[in-house]
Amino acid sequence: MTDQEEETIEDIIVARDLEKRFEDLTAVDRISFRVRKGEVFGFLGPNGAGKTTTMKMIQCISPKSGGTLEVFGMDVDAHPREIKGRLGVVPQETNLDPDFSAYRNLLVYARYFGIPKREAEPRAEELLSFMQLEEKRDVLIEKLSGGMKRRLIIARALINAPELLILDEPTIGLDPQARHLIWEKLRSLQAQGNTLVLTTHYLDEAERLCDRLVIMDHGKILVEGPPADLIRKHAGSDVVEAARTPEVVARLDRLGLDYDIAGDMLQVFTDSPHDVARELLEVCRHEAVMVRPATLEDVFLRLTGRSLRE
Amino acid sequence: MIDISSRVRSVWRRNWDAFIRTYRVNFIPPFVEPVLYLLALGFGLGTYVETIDGIPYPVFIAPALVSISVMYSSFFECTYSSFVRMYYQKTFDAIIATPVGIDEVIAGEMFWGATRGMIYATLMLPVLLLFGVVAMPSSLLLIPFSGLAGLLFAAIGMCFTAITPGIDALNYPSFLFITPMFLFSGTFFPLELLPEPIQYFALAVLPLTHVVTINRAITLATFSPINLFNLAWIVVATAVFFLLAIRLMRRRLIV
Ligand SMILES: Nc1ncnc2c1ncn2[C@@H]1O[C@H](COP(=O)(O)OP(=O)(O)OP(=O)(O)O)[C@@H](O)[C@H]1O
Ligand SMILES: [Mg+2]
Numbered sequence: 001m002t003d004q005e006e007e008t009i010e011d012i013i014v015a016r017d018l019e020k021r022f023e024d025l026t027a028v029d030r031i032s033f034r035v036r037k038g039e040v041f042g043f044l045g046p047n048g049a050g051k052t053t054t055m056k057m058i059q060c061i062s063p064k065s066g067g068t069l070e071v072f073g074m075d076v077d078a079h080p081r082e083i084k085g086r087l088g089v090v091p092q093e094t095n096l097d098p099d100f101s102a103y104r105n106l107l108v109y110a111r112y113f114g115i116p117k118r119e120a121e122p123r124a125e126e127l128l129s130f131m132q133l134e135e136k137r138d139v140l141i142e143k144l145s146g147g148m149k150r151r152l153i154i155a156r157a158l159i160n161a162p163e164l165l166i167l168d169e170p171t172i173g174l175d176p177q178a179r180h181l182i183w184e185k186l187r188s189l190q191a192q193g194n195t196l197v198l199t200t201h202y203l204d205e206a207e208r209l210c211d212r213l214v215i216m217d218h219g220k221i222l223v224e225g226p227p228a229d230l231i232r233k234h235a236g237s238d239v240v241e242a243a244r245t246p247e248v249v250a251r252l253d254r255l256g257l258d259y260d261i262a263g264d265m266l267q268v269f270t271d272s273p274h275d276v277a278r279e280l281l282e283v284c285r286h287e288a289v290m291v292r293p294a295t296l297e298d299v300f301l302r303l304t305g306r307s308l309r310e
Numbered sequence: 311m312i313d314i315s316s317r318v319r320s321v322w323r324r325n326w327d328a329f330i331r332t333y334r335v336n337f338i339p340p341f342v343e344p345v346l347y348l349l350a351l352g353f354g355l356g357t358y359v360e361t362i363d364g365i366p367y368p369v370f371i372a373p374a375l376v377s378i379s380v381m382y383s384s385f386f387e388c389t390y391s392s393f394v395r396m397y398y399q400k401t402f403d404a405i406i407a408t409p410v411g412i413d414e415v416i417a418g419e420m421f422w423g424a425t426r427g428m429i430y431a432t433l434m435l436p437v438l439l440l441f442g443v444v445a446m447p448s449s450l451l452l453i454p455f456s457g458l459a460g461l462l463f464a465a466i467g468m469c470f471t472a473i474t475p476g477i478d479a480l481n482y483p484s485f486l487f488i489t490p491m492f493l494f495s496g497t498f499f500p501l502e503l504l505p506e507p508i509q510y511f512a513l514a515v516l517p518l519t520h521v522v523t524i525n526r527a528i529t530l531a532t533f534s535p536i537n538l539f540n541l542a543w544i545v546v547a548t549a550v551f552f553l554l555a556i557r558l559m560r561r562r563l564i565v
Contacts, residue, residue, distance in 0.1 A: 022565070059407055061403075061406050061407060062564070062565060063564065080411070081409045081411070082409075084407065084408055084409045085408075085409045087407075089407040091403065091404075091407070093400060093403075095399070095400035095401065095403050095404040096404070097324070097328075097399070097401060097404065098399055099327075099328035099331065099399075100327070100328070100331070104327070108323075108324050108327065109404070109408070111320040111323060111324070112317070112320050112321075112405055112408035112409065112410045113408055113409060114317070114320070114409070160408075
């Protein structure tokens with residue numbers, strides 16, 4: 001993929017033929033990618049694609065089975081402590097400490113990094129206000145809503161002022177307000193020069209946040225690039241959707257246009273949507289034809305298929 | 311071989327902080343337990359037993375009460391409580407995402423388990439003094455020794471935690487290992503009353519036997535060379551189980 005590019009110190013993460021096998025299953029199948037300093041890099045893919053497994057190898061908590069993986073120019077097997085000290089982690093499964101309040105969660109976590117108390121205390125207050133959690137300062141974890149927990153776990157990931165943030169589904173299960181707040185915070189972190197790696201199932205989120213992303217499936221990287229490029233390349237500029245009737249199918253076949261089937265709808269990916277729509281309006285009621293810009297979701301579904309993963 | 315640094319302290323401190331936060335519930339048992347046992351067994355049953363080997367019955371069982379309390383608090387801390395932190399609260403997962411490694415998490419948990427035993431022994435001591443059933447100043451040795459004994463039971467507990475499929479399966483070591491020890495380790499009657507093979511069995515595989523023997527020497531202030539053998543047994547077993555627990559936990563948690 002990017003193996004031939006010359007190596008620069010600006011690469012925060014370099015993976016080559018990275019592989020992870022569990023007994024009889026290859027969860028990550030020889031993938032290669034580079035994450036550059038200061039960018040937001042996304043991992044997308046259906047359930048079980050291998051995103052979390054990849055994140056855990058970057059975090060040095062799950063040993064790789066093959067290939068090479070360097071973070072900050074250091075080998076993950078040789079320097080896990082140094083790497084972990086400069087990393088902030090938002091795990092997919094919330095693991096805040098239920099024995100403590102929001103504030104104490106941050107202090108206890110700071111101790112694991114060896115941050116002295118007098119530094120940790122002001123930093124914890126600062127992070128609570130950064131994530132708009134001041135009012136929940138002394139509240140136990142179980143009394144926080146899902147969105148507050150997610151915000152607190154982001155605050156916790158920032159306690160050691162990390163250069164690289166690994167966020168595994170940071171906005172899972174959040175309402176639109178909370179998601180927007182988190183996006184805003186992530187962007188401001190990027191503006192401060194941090195590098196962010198995130199996974200998400202919200203494709204609009206990936207489209208907004210990521211400078212570059214990969215789409216994974218079955219442990220392999222299918223495509224890599226900036227969202228706009230991927231859309232242009234794999235879906236075209238626009239999508240014409242029409243009811244799936246025999247007349248529409250016949251017309252499309254006659255025009256020699258490819259289409260995807262999505263339930264009772266047909267989708268035509270095209271760079272000339274108006275011409276296609278005009279043709280289809282001749283055989284359809286006008287409400288049954290819709291033109292919209294192509295999105296990352298279209299790319300995702302085209303590449304990974306529409307069938308559900310078990 | 312094992313990768314441990316001063317970072318162990320941060321794991322220990324986490325548990326200490328959580329313990330202090332709920333100190334009211336945590337500090338009651340060590341005061342209440344010895345009172346109940348001494349009243350029921352020492353002075354109730356003791357009316358009939360009167361003396362064992364010339365020792366008044368309450369004085370005979372006092373060191374056993376400390377030993378049992380240390381065993382229970384350290385063992386249960388590193389079985390049920392550690393399992394909850396590991397499996398349900400995902401606390402270990404959260405910690406190993408920091409520069410603290412898995413070996414340090416497990417070691418910190420075991421040192422904490424030992425500390426709990428030590429806290430219990432320390433809190434029981436004034437109660438036992440009040441009842442006049444332990445000698446001073448030798449009984450002050452109960453405190454440091456409970457740290458070692460606690461580490462032994464914590465490490466044994468952690469081995470079970472590392473291999474248990476679920477929290478319910480921890481009932482097996484509790485009933486099949488801890489409960490028999492509670493009864494057959496020279497606690498409430500001398501080991502010598504048991505058939506000889508069982509005596510040897512107890513000395514060989516029931517750690518509490520050695521702990522009770524030493525604690526009894528401490529509270530009666532009558533030491534003998536045999537106690538050095540007891541001590542050696544405990545030190546070796548502690549080292550073995552401590553390393554084994556870390557090994558087993560690595561196997562469980564590093565995937
Ligand atoms: N500890 C493990 N032991 C065995 N198999 C595992 C383990 N962890 C993950 N897997 C398997 O590896 C594959 C990839 O899982 P992973 O969690 O990386 O997927 P994911 O892309 O993060 O999915 P999701 O979107 O559902 O979070 C899955 O098939 C999963 O069952
Ligand atoms: Mg995942």
